[in-house]
Amino acid sequence: MDIIVPQVGESIVEAEIGEWFKKDGEYVATDDLLMELETEKVNVELNAEASGTLTILVAQGETVKIGAVIGKIDESAAASAAVSDSVKSEPAEVATEPAPMNPAVPKLAAERGIDPSTLKGSGPDGRILVDDILTAGEEEKTPAAVEPESPPAPQPIIEAEKGERITRVPMTQLRKKIAEHLLRAKQDTAMLTTFNEIDMSRVIALRRKYKESFQEKYGVSLGFMSFFVKACAEALQAYPEVNGSIEGHDIIYHNYYDIGVAVGSKRGLVVPVIRNADGLHFDQVEKTIRDFAQRAGTGKLTLDELQNGTFTISNGGIYGSVLSTPILNPPQSAILGMHAIQDRAVVVEGEIVVRPMMNIALSYDHRIIDGEQAVSFLKQVKGYIDNPETLLLKV
Amino acid sequence: MSEQIYDLIVVGAGPGGYVAAIRAAQLGFSVVVVEKRSALGGVCLNEGCIPSKALLESSEHFARLDHELAEHGIEVAGARLDLEKMMARKTGIIDKLTGGIAGLFKKNKIVSITGQAELLAGNGTTKKVRVTTGTESQELSGKALLLATGSEAIELPHLPFDEKTVISAREALSLTEVPKRLLVVGGGVIGLELGSVWSRLGAEVTVVEMLPQIIPQADPQVAQTLQRSLKKQGLNILLKTRLDKIETTKDGIVASLTTDKGEQQVSCDKVLVATGRRAQTVGLGLETVGLQTNKQGQLEVDENYQTAVPGIYAIGDLIPGPMLAHKASEEGVVFAERLAGQKSAVNYQIIPGVTYTWPEVATVGKNEAELKEENIPYKAGKFFFAASGRALCTGMSDGFVKVLADPDSGRIHGIHIVGPQASELIAEATTVMSFSGSIHDLAVTCHAHPTLAEALKEAALAVNKEAIHA
Numbered sequence: 001m002d003i004i005v006p007q008v009g010e011s012i013v014e015a016e017i018g019e020w021f022k023k024d025g026e027y028v029a030t031d032d033l034l035m036e037l038e039t040e041k042v043n044v045e046l047n048a049e050a051s052g053t054l055t056i057l058v059a060q061g062e063t064v065k066i067g068a069v070i071g072k073i074d075e076s077a078a079a080s081a082a083v084s085d086s087v088k089s090e091p092a093e094v095a096t097e098p099a100p101m102n103p104a105v106p107k108l109a110a111e112r113g114i115d116p117s118t119l120k121g122s123g124p125d126g127r128i129l130v131d132d133i134l135t136a137g138e139e140e141k142t143p144a145a146v147e148p149e150s151p152p153a154p155q156p157i158i159e160a161e162k163g164e165r166i167t168r169v170p171m172t173q174l175r176k177k178i179a180e181h182l183l184r185a186k187q188d189t190a191m192l193t194t195f196n197e198i199d200m201s202r203v204i205a206l207r208r209k210y211k212e213s214f215q216e217k218y219g220v221s222l223g224f225m226s227f228f229v230k231a232c233a234e235a236l237q238a239y240p241e242v243n244g245s246i247e248g249h250d251i252i253y254h255n256y257y258d259i260g261v262a263v264g265s266k267r268g269l270v271v272p273v274i275r276n277a278d279g280l281h282f283d284q285v286e287k288t289i290r291d292f293a294q295r296a297g298t299g300k301l302t303l304d305e306l307q308n309g310t311f312t313i314s315n316g317g318i319y320g321s322v323l324s325t326p327i328l329n330p331p332q333s334a335i336l337g338m339h340a341i342q343d344r345a346v347v348v349e350g351e352i353v354v355r356p357m358m359n360i361a362l363s364y365d366h367r368i369i370d371g372e373q374a375v376s377f378l379k380q381v382k383g384y385i386d387n388p389e390t391l392l393l394k395v
Numbered sequence: 396m397s398e399q400i401y402d403l404i405v406v407g408a409g410p411g412g413y414v415a416a417i418r419a420a421q422l423g424f425s426v427v428v429v430e431k432r433s434a435l436g437g438v439c440l441n442e443g444c445i446p447s448k449a450l451l452e453s454s455e456h457f458a459r460l461d462h463e464l465a466e467h468g469i470e471v472a473g474a475r476l477d478l479e480k481m482m483a484r485k486t487g488i489i490d491k492l493t494g495g496i497a498g499l500f501k502k503n504k505i506v507s508i509t510g511q512a513e514l515l516a517g518n519g520t521t522k523k524v525r526v527t528t529g530t531e532s533q534e535l536s537g538k539a540l541l542l543a544t545g546s547e548a549i550e551l552p553h554l555p556f557d558e559k560t561v562i563s564a565r566e567a568l569s570l571t572e573v574p575k576r577l578l579v580v581g582g583g584v585i586g587l588e589l590g591s592v593w594s595r596l597g598a599e600v601t602v603v604e605m606l607p608q609i610i611p612q613a614d615p616q617v618a619q620t621l622q623r624s625l626k627k628q629g630l631n632i633l634l635k636t637r638l639d640k641i642e643t644t645k646d647g648i649v650a651s652l653t654t655d656k657g658e659q660q661v662s663c664d665k666v667l668v669a670t671g672r673r674a675q676t677v678g679l680g681l682e683t684v685g686l687q688t689n690k691q692g693q694l695e696v697d698e699n700y701q702t703a704v705p706g707i708y709a710i711g712d713l714i715p716g717p718m719l720a721h722k723a724s725e726e727g728v729v730f731a732e733r734l735a736g737q738k739s740a741v742n743y744q745i746i747p748g749v750t751y752t753w754p755e756v757a758t759v760g761k762n763e764a765e766l767k768e769e770n771i772p773y774k775a776g777k778f779f780f781a782a783s784g785r786a787l788c789t790g791m792s793d794g795f796v797k798v799l800a801d802p803d804s805g806r807i808h809g810i811h812i813v814g815p816q817a818s819e820l821i822a823e824a825t826t827v828m829s830f831s832g833s834i835h836d837l838a839v840t841c842h843a844h845p846t847l848a849e850a851l852k853e854a855a856l857a858v859n860k861e862a863i864h865a
Contacts, residue, residue, distance in 0.1 A: 100831040103742070110738035
């Protein structure tokens with residue numbers, strides 16, 4: 001039977017072949033995990049729908065359309081095939097000759113620390129020409145447009161000695177989509193950011209006091225995130241533009257409060273959405289976030305969980321950020337940025353005291369949200385966290 | 396005496412040493428070259444490649460008068476050989492070329508010293524050499540020392556050279572009269588070239604070879620074709636034959652031979668021993684610096700041509716590999732460039748080899764025997780010069796081009812040519828191979844018509860039985 005790329009979501013038309021967990025020619029049993037498909041939003045696992053010998057037709061890293069046949073399972077192969085598995089599972093090593101190269105290439109490449117086998121030759125039949133070495137050298141000398149934030153690890157230098165100064169890897173489907181979305185967010189909106197700061201001492205005290213009893217009752221720990229989700233859900237009701245979006249020449253007001261929380265994973269940032277956050281209790285928010293975080297790590301979030309939020313909260317503080325400007329997640333019009341809590345000297349009632357402070361930032365689309373609304377929204381969120389009892393009283 | 400420390404001392408100004416010296420000087424090194432001969436250029440220029448080619452050319456002209464011009468409709472009567480003039484012409488060419496090297500040395504500010512070099516114990520990393528010129532001697536100091544002293548003819552124990560009757564190639568290039576009967580011991584490149592020279596000039600030449608094939612390293616078909624041509628020209632070639640001893644009698648020299656058919660005796664006037672060459676290290680004082688030669692008498696080197704002693708390097712006939720002038724020159728260049736930190740390397744897989752007999756033999760890459768031995772699949776394509784328009788016009792249509800290529804990719808493993816101008820044709824073969832070329836590359840390359848080079852393209856096409864003229 002054919003292994004077909006399944007329908008994974010409305011807007012998904014293609015997927016990238018991730019890892020094959022079974023080898024070509026290997027015997028697989030029904031429900032064995034075969035492989036993983038990466039789409040722009042989620043990763044989808046494919047399990048064997050029959051037992052038999054697997055034939056892989058499309059290799060890892062290739063992009064396929066929904067409905068494409070990416071492999072076959074030969075059901076005629078009896079279970080005895082499993083016995084010869086060890087023999088069959090070793091795919092014949094295809095001896096690939098190194099790409100032909102012009103005579104002066106090895107010397108020039110070695111002197112420039114370039115491994116010719118990493119280059120795509122521009123000559124006939126992929127032949128590596130002297131030009132290719134010279135061009136490769138130039139590319140390296142040109143500094144990348146965006147400098148990496150972290151200082152370069154020593155590894156590249158070691159690799160340089162081995163003759164590999166760059167490693168070129170195609171962007172995954174996920175990374176390509178992230179790049180497109182972020183660029184579009186900056187280009188298609190009138191984005192700017194307003195800041196405020198929060199005194200976290202009350203929330204911290206509250207959390208300390210009820211930590212154990214909360215854990216005992218709900219089986220989940222009480223974090224800061226639920227306070228922010230609840231605070232935003234309340235403030236959004238007061239400032240509906242912040243919860244709205246632009247569609248063509250219309251403004252859409254959402255009469256529900258679906259708040260996305262940005263979760264970092266090794267596959268990139270994903271933003272699962274907490275539905276109807278206004279109606280949820282603290283423990284429900286915490287449980288939802290914990291569940292999202294676990295599944296984001298393994299790429300098992302469903303497409304539905306990632307779509308159609310009305311507002312987003314991003315916490316750069318978990319990485320230690322003190323101040324940053326979050327980027328909008330269109331078509332949403334605003335995003336709240338949380339940051340690290342720092343003990344700072346602040347003036348309270350004429351006295352300099354030490355307080356655990358957090359900077360918060362609200363990036364918003366100025367086309368739909370006025371400055372006053374943005375600032376007021378942020379002040380209201382601040383008020384709810386500064387004095388958490390106001391969240392209960394809704395004052 | 397000034398205490399100058401040179402960047403590089405080169406011992407030997409043959410095609411390895413002089414090229415290394417020039418390249419090193421180009422790269423900014425201060426270089427001194429020590430050469431025992433008064434003329435630069437080594438064996439190659441003085442008593443090897445160049446004089447033999449001069450005599451081969453001269454002798455070919457003479458032979459053609461007798462054997463070929465009539466065929467062209469040209470009658471020449473009373474052609475006479477002036478051997479002295481022929482030799483003077485040869486000497487003139489040598490003088491011009493060796494003087495040319497001296498000029499190049501001057502241009503590149505290379506100091507040239509004539510004398511015998513002897514290695515001295517170094518001082519730290521500084522290398523020291525004593526140069527003895529006549530009764531005078533001087534010491535040179537350098538940061539690096541390159542040994543490029545080349546090779547010398549092997550002397551057989553039972554046939555010691557006497558420079559008169561038992562001679563080496565050196566004497567055979569300077570005979571003052573044509574020997575009536577010349578016995579050549581060794582059917583390799585040198586023996587056949589010099590045997591050809593004297594055969595063309597009128598000597599009765601017998602070549603004795605121990606192995607079952609002349610030019611033992613050549614493709615067997617190529618060797619057979621050459622042997623047939625040489626036989627037609629009058630050379631008597633005895634394969635699987637050993638020379639046991641020679642005796643001087645009234646009737647000249649009588650050589651006792653053992654062939655696979657039994658014993659035989661051949662009378663001759665001179666015996667040319669050309670059984671091979673060996674690395675020349677005598678008198679260098681290798682032991683002073685702790686250097687030892689391998690069983691073949693050569694120095695082992697690393698990829699930088701450095702010997703077991705840091706700072707002492709060796710190239711050319713002194714180290715393993717074919718004893719060829721162009722191989723030594725390549726190594727000289729690569730040695731100097733690597734000394735300067737460049738990443739050069741000699742591609743030893745594609746060093747062409749040429750025998751300047753008639754027809755010429757030229758070969759590059761692997762031959763069929765080597766491919767079979769290494770289990771490399773191949774297909775052969777052959778094109779005979781008898782089907783080449785140009786070859787027929789020149790009147791030299793013996794021989795063929797053989798291309799050996801991978802059956803699938805067409806990548807060329809080797810090209811073997813026996814025929815007219817093979818020495819020149821091999822350049823195209825070597826070029827296409829240095830570009831890792833395939834028979835398809837040769838096939839799509841337009842070759843001028845009518846030329847001998849077309850045979851190369853046709854042979855490439857013949858690998859897949861697509862030759863147009865075959």
